[in-house]
Amino acid sequence: MGNSTMDGARRAKIDSRLLATASVGTRNxxxxxxxxxxxxxxxxxxxxxxxxxxxxxxxGLPDPIVKRLDFGEKKLADTIAGVRExxxxxxxxxxxxxxxxxxxxxxxxxxxxxxxxxxxxxESRPDALVQIASLCLKSGNCAILKGGSEAQASNRILFExxxxxxxRAGLPQSFLxxxxxxxxxxELLSCHESVDLIIPRGSNEFVRYIMDxxxxxxxxxxxxxxxxxxxKAADLEKAVSIIIDSKTQYVAACNTAETVLVHExxxxxxxxxxxxxxxxxxxxxxxxxxxxxxxxxxxDGAGAGAGAPASNVRTAPASEDDFRTEYLDYIVSMKIVxxxxxxxxxxxxxxxxxxxxxxxxxxxxxxxxxAGVDSAGxxxxxxxxxxxxxxxxxxxxxxISTGKLHARGPVGLDGLVxxxxxxxxxxxxVADYAEGRxxxxxxxx
Amino acid sequence: MGNSTMDGARRAKIDSRLLATASVGTRNxxxxxxxxxxxxxxxxxxxxxxxxxxxxxxxGLPDPIVKRLDFGEKKLADTIAGVRExxxxxxxxxxxxxxxxxxxxxxxxxxxxxxxxxxxxxESRPDALVQIASLCLKSGNCAILKGGSEAQASNRILFExxxxxxxRAGLPQSFLxxxxxxxxxxELLSCHESVDLIIPRGSNEFVRYIMDxxxxxxxxxxxxxxxxxxxKAADLEKAVSIIIDSKTQYVAACNTAETVLVHExxxxxxxxxxxxxxxxxxxxxxxxxxxxxxxxxxxDGAGAGAGAPASNVRTAPASEDDFRTEYLDYIVSMKIVxxxxxxxxxxxxxxxxxxxxxxxxxxxxxxxxxAGVDSAGxxxxxxxxxxxxxxxxxxxxxxISTGKLHARGPVGLDGLVxxxxxxxxxxxxVADYAEGRxxxxxxxx
Numbered sequence: 001m002g003n004s005t006m007d008g009a010r011r012a013k014i015d016s017r018l019l020a021t022a023s024v025g026t027r028n029x030x031x032x033x034x035x036x037x038x039x040x041x042x043x044x045x046x047x048x049x050x051x052x053x054x055x056x057x058x059x060g061l062p063d064p065i066v067k068r069l070d071f072g073e074k075k076l077a078d079t080i081a082g083v084r085e086x087x088x089x090x091x092x093x094x095x096x097x098x099x100x101x102x103x104x105x106x107x108x109x110x111x112x113x114x115x116x117x118x119x120x121x122x123e124s125r126p127d128a129l130v131q132i133a134s135l136c137l138k139s140g141n142c143a144i145l146k147g148g149s150e151a152q153a154s155n156r157i158l159f160e161x162x163x164x165x166x167x168r169a170g171l172p173q174s175f176l177x178x179x180x181x182x183x184x185x186x187e188l189l190s191c192h193e194s195v196d197l198i199i200p201r202g203s204n205e206f207v208r209y210i211m212d213x214x215x216x217x218x219x220x221x222x223x224x225x226x227x228x229x230x231x232k233a234a235d236l237e238k239a240v241s242i243i244i245d246s247k248t249q250y251v252a253a254c255n256t257a258e259t260v261l262v263h264e265x266x267x268x269x270x271x272x273x274x275x276x277x278x279x280x281x282x283x284x285x286x287x288x289x290x291x292x293x294x295x296x297x298x299x300d301g302a303g304a305g306a307g308a309p310a311s312n313v314r315t316a317p318a319s320e321d322d323f324r325t326e327y328l329d330y331i332v333s334m335k336i337v338x339x340x341x342x343x344x345x346x347x348x349x350x351x352x353x354x355x356x357x358x359x360x361x362x363x364x365x366x367x368x369x370x371a372g373v374d375s376a377g378x379x380x381x382x383x384x385x386x387x388x389x390x391x392x393x394x395x396x397x398x399x400i401s402t403g404k405l406h407a408r409g410p411v412g413l414d415g416l417v418x419x420x421x422x423x424x425x426x427x428x429x430v431a432d433y434a435e436g437r438x439x440x441x442x443x444x445x
Numbered sequence: 446m447g448n449s450t451m452d453g454a455r456r457a458k459i460d461s462r463l464l465a466t467a468s469v470g471t472r473n474x475x476x477x478x479x480x481x482x483x484x485x486x487x488x489x490x491x492x493x494x495x496x497x498x499x500x501x502x503x504x505g506l507p508d509p510i511v512k513r514l515d516f517g518e519k520k521l522a523d524t525i526a527g528v529r530e531x532x533x534x535x536x537x538x539x540x541x542x543x544x545x546x547x548x549x550x551x552x553x554x555x556x557x558x559x560x561x562x563x564x565x566x567x568e569s570r571p572d573a574l575v576q577i578a579s580l581c582l583k584s585g586n587c588a589i590l591k592g593g594s595e596a597q598a599s600n601r602i603l604f605e606x607x608x609x610x611x612x613r614a615g616l617p618q619s620f621l622x623x624x625x626x627x628x629x630x631x632e633l634l635s636c637h638e639s640v641d642l643i644i645p646r647g648s649n650e651f652v653r654y655i656m657d658x659x660x661x662x663x664x665x666x667x668x669x670x671x672x673x674x675x676x677k678a679a680d681l682e683k684a685v686s687i688i689i690d691s692k693t694q695y696v697a698a699c700n701t702a703e704t705v706l707v708h709e710x711x712x713x714x715x716x717x718x719x720x721x722x723x724x725x726x727x728x729x730x731x732x733x734x735x736x737x738x739x740x741x742x743x744x745d746g747a748g749a750g751a752g753a754p755a756s757n758v759r760t761a762p763a764s765e766d767d768f769r770t771e772y773l774d775y776i777v778s779m780k781i782v783x784x785x786x787x788x789x790x791x792x793x794x795x796x797x798x799x800x801x802x803x804x805x806x807x808x809x810x811x812x813x814x815x816a817g818v819d820s821a822g823x824x825x826x827x828x829x830x831x832x833x834x835x836x837x838x839x840x841x842x843x844x845i846s847t848g849k850l851h852a853r854g855p856v857g858l859d860g861l862v863x864x865x866x867x868x869x870x871x872x873x874x875v876a877d878y879a880e881g882r883x884x885x886x887x888x889x890x
Contacts, residue, residue, distance in 0.1 A: 017793065021816045100838055106827060108837060115849050116819065196849055217662075217850050238872035245874035348462065370867050371466045374561065382551060382870025391878070392553060392866070393545055393887035404560050404641055404863040405662050405851035418849040421837070422815050425827030427683035429690035433836070442838035 005187035008177050009194035012117045012142040015172035020114045020140050022171060024091040027138055030169035034162045035083040038130070041161055042076055049126060051153040061150065064252075071126040071154055079127040085395050086134045092413040093140050101443040103433075105426040112417045114140035116196040119188050120398060121210065123202050124148030129158050131396045133176055137166065139416035144188060144195065146179040156180070189214035199399050199411075204326060219411065221402035223326050223352035224254030226384040229343040229369070231360035232265040238381055239270055239359040240277050243332075245383040246357065248281045252328050254400060255355050255377075255387040259323055259333045261343045267291075267336045272298035278332065279314055286318040286333040294336075323350040340365055344372040351375060353402045355387040355409075376402055376409035450632035453622050454562065454639035457587040460617035461561045465585050467616060469536040472583055475614035479607045480528040483575070486606055487521055494571060496598040506595065509697075516571040516599055524572040530840055531579045537858040538585050546888040548878075550871040557862045559585035561641040564633050565843060566655065568647050569593025574603050576841045578621055582611065584861035589633060589640065591624040593647075601625070634659035644844050644856075649771060664856065666847035668771050668797035669699030671829040674788040674814070675715055676805035677708040683826055684715055684804040685722050688777075690828040691802065693726045697773050699845060700800050700822075700832040704768055704778045706788045712736075712781045717743035723777065724759055731763040731778040739781075768795040785810055789817040796820060798847045800832040821847055821854035 038045070049071040056066045098110035118141045122128045129147050136143035147155040159178040166175050179188065188195065192215040199219050200210040207222040228246050230239045246257035262270055271294045278285060287295065295315060322333040323346070337343045340358075347356050355377035358369040366380045377387045387410065389397025394412030401407050407415030432438040483490070494516040501511045543555035563586045567573045574592050581588035592600040604623040611620050624633065633640065637660040644664050645655040652667040673691050675684045691702035707715055716739045723730060732740065740760060767778040768791070782788045785803075792801050800822035803814040811825045822832045832855065834842025839857030846852050852860030877883040 017789070017817050017819070020819075021813075102831070102836065102838065106831075113816075217848070219850070235872070241872055241874055245876050249875045249879065344462070366869070368466075372462050374462070374465075375865065377866045377868060379868040380870065382868055382873040383875050385875035386547070386551075386868055386870075386873070387866075391547065391875070391885065393547065393885065403662070405664070408863055409866045418853055420820065421822045421832075421854045423822060423824040423827055423831055424811070425825065425831075427680070427686055428827040428831070429686055430694045430828050430830035430836075431690050434694065440836065440838065 005179065005184045006191055006194070008174065009117065009144060009188065009191040012144060012174040012177055013194040015174040016114070016116045016142040018172040019142055019175050020093075020116075022140065024093070026170055027140065028087045030137055030166040030171055031083055031087045031134060033165035033168055034134070035080050035087075037161045037165050038076065038080050038083070038158070041157070042073060045071065045076060045154070045157055045161075046073070048153040048157040052151050056150055065124065065150065068123075068125050069151055069154070075127060079130045082131060082396055083134050086138050089138065089395055089413060092138070092417045097419055099445040101445060102423075102440050103428065103438060104441075106428050107424045109422045109424075110419050111422060112419050115416060115418050117142045117144065117194055118416070119144045119146070119191075119195050119198045119216070121146045121185060121198070121200045121202065122148070124150040126151050126154040126158055128201075129155050130162065132398055133159075133162050135396055135398050135413060135416060137171075137175065139413050141416055142175050142177070144177045144179060146185055146188070149180075149182065152180060186213075189216065192216045201399050219401050219403060219407060219415070220399045221254060221352065221354060223402075224256070224354045225259065225324070225326050225350065225352040226255055226257045226354050226387075227259045227261060227347050227351055227356040228257045228384065229261040229337075229340070229347070229356070229358045230263060230266060230270055231340060231358055231362060231365050232263040233362035233365055234263075234266060234270070234359040235361055235381075236266075236270055236273060240273055242357065242359055242381070242383050243274060244277055244281055246385055247278070247283055247332050248330070249383065249385045251330060253385065255384050256328070257332065257357075257384050258325065258327055259335065259350070261335055261337050261346060262291075263340070263343070264290075264336050264338055268294055268297075271295065271334070274334075275315070281330070283330045283332055285315040286322045286331060287315045288318045288335045290336045291334045292317065326352075340368055341372075344369060348372075348374050353404075354400070355379065355384045357382065357384050376400070450624065450629045451636055451639070453619065454589060454633065454636040457562045457589060457619040457622055458639040460619040461559070461587045463617040464587055464620050465538075465559045465561075467585065469538065471615055472585065473532045475582060475611040475616055476528055476532045476579060478610035478614055479579070480525050480532075482606045482610050483521065483525050483528070483603070486602075487518060490516065490521060490599070490602055490606075491518070493598040493602040497596050501595055510569065510595065513568075513570050514596055514599070520572060524575045527576060527841060528579050531583050534583065534840055534858060537583070537862050542864055544890040546890060547868075547885050548873065548883060549886075551873050552869045554867045554869075555864050556867060557864050560861060560863050562587045562589065562639055563642045563644060563861070564589040564591070564636075564640050564661070565644045566591045566630060566646065567593070569595040571596050571599040571603060573646075574600050575607065577843055578604075578607050580841055580843050580858060580861060582616075582620065584858050586861055587620050587622070589622045589624060591630055591633070594625075594627065597625060631658075634661065637661045646844050664846050664848060664852060664860070665844045666699060666797065666799060668847075669701070669799045670704065670769070670771050670795065670797040671700055671702045671799050671832075672704045672706060672792050672796055672801040673702045673829065674706040674782075674785075674792070674801070674803045675708060675711060676785060676788075676803055676807060676810050677710040678807035678810060679708075679711060679715070679804040680806055680826075681711075681715055681718060685718055687802065687804055687826070687828050688719060689722050689726055691830055692723070692728055692777050693775070694828065694830045696775055698830065700829050701773070702777065702802075702829050703770065703772055704780065704795070706780055706782050706791060707736075708785070708788070709735075709781050709783055713739055713742075716740065716779070719779075720760070726775070728775045728777055730760040731767045731776060732760045733763045733780045735781045736779045737762070771797075785813055786817075789814060793817075793819050798849075799845070800824065800829045802827065802829050821845070
């Protein structure tokens, strides 16, 4: 779109009314045509994806990035299955949230409707483009997409296929728009008259930048500083297993645990075991002094002697900065707390309100943790890694929100709609009610 | 609080966890104690209110402002009745929005909880303080209140009474905080680490200023540019009555109509009648050229002659600026549109997404208007003045939101809560699901 990003956003705004009134049959038909076309054109997609892969290898990009770029036939088939699943999900639009008679001839209906125009900026995974486009289409929102530049050739063909399918189904031209240059992001951020919501995905710094540089509401999260708290009533085996999974199952994810808090009553029993398992999984501990003391004592008890070389121990001192750091690496900070209230306080102060877990067999402690922790996900006896739209059964997610307004946690179709109040009367005027000639009777239907 | 606004906000943040876990019994007890104490101390309240009234009269403030300040026994009794009604409303907290088994031993529950700390800045009506404090208390949110300085003495005693009642019921100290100086607003806007939401009420310029000067999410509205569209299938009598009510029932309200759009097929029939009624209600019309032509023709037909003096006509030309203006006065802009689509387009482009009405007997036209108009309230055959929390049966409102995220339209208790996802397992880890040893089965309970 080049300099015309704003014109494109204006066109999307105008077309958003047409998309909002497209029937669910039309929206599902567009998804079905897109699913078919994506499979029919798998050879073309593979060729374009190969261009991205070649460029990435030539540029010497790290292996994990190249791997994420790879959009082979298996991944394409999975992604198409996701689109077909979306067709089966019930329509998020037109749902009646409230139906209330204000008076005999005055009916109030609160009904869901699309947000309008949504800008989504996402990382270099070609499947992300398909998922996000499908979510926005199903929820009746015009989407303006900007994917990672490393996936440019893949994104372009995927966009073309989905766009063509939508047009064939009868959707308006600008139901989907693709931005290709980084400068267009800046332009997009200034389109507050046309764009209703920005959803940025990516690094903390990037998301923070977006949040700081736009008047448009932003939904998402920058940091993911998740905690596992081992309560005094914890089952030790569960604690170790949950911490290893929360930390290592996918170390670069936002729902990965960065800090372990341990109740002091159980610290001597759990910390040495934990260290052993973490060491076995190549995780380094940043430990507070009391944690270090317990580890030293355990080493002494095991006969290693106080003089055992630090390099074997794989621990480092923890500072307050550690508790504010999203390592995204094989590092975990560890701290002993006096009681569950200190754990809750620590999580609310140092955490990012994303997802935090307690390990406990005590129902009362779990209830206290559930009520006290101010996060989108509050877990008991399971891994923080479950915080994900797929794992919640949402079909797909556009992102995870750590904000408290609108949608919180993984955001699926329900988070992409708003509502309006429809009021139907028969010439009703407020003066009649204000002056006592008529009265409201409020009856929910 | 002076320089310590930020400290106060921090204390509120800490206390918000205690308030969030206070039972509905405790919260209702606080409301009941407040209601009793407000009545018991009506003489003290009257004395403090008299101070504000005296100062306002001495400062020569306009009559409508003095009238709004007046908090006589009748108003106090009505306000207390509102507090008692709040006690009867069902608890907005702890409502289960979703309960889903992800696996046999992994249960997901989406449950409502308070937002946390809410800053509300409101106009000089003493009853507003009581209503807002009650809404925040019932919904478990710590409230930081700043009322209009003209009501300072009244606000202070009302705050003290409600605060004392809350403390006696066992609520934490900072469940309610009162700010008294204007400089504290600026400090409040910078408390993004402690304050979760700002709700500003007042003039457009003031709300716009708040929205532009805080990183904290803001809920509310600046402009209220509401429309009445007279469709070609309108009942003329209803159209005139609805327009008069929408424009004049309370001319300074945000839900008052500022622009009338008329379908060209009905323009010659409706516009002269409308002008007559508007003139009878002292409303001046800012009219486009085609509207002026019809009025001139009607004058000629009535034998007034083309040379009738303009001062009698009470119309002025309408410019594009008119359509972007919230007059808050006895002025309405008027325009003829070719069809319903032009009306919808005009409303979406020039309106403020607040409340817009169609007058029509045609169900298809109404459906098209409902779907196409992108506003919090979309009405058929009734006055725009119905857009109000009380009239929707919400009990009370903290404000009206024209944003599309979180709450839209009049915001009552439901708009003051968010939710969290609770996940309860038995040691469940993601690796088991990722590696195929276990599988989700998603069953809604």
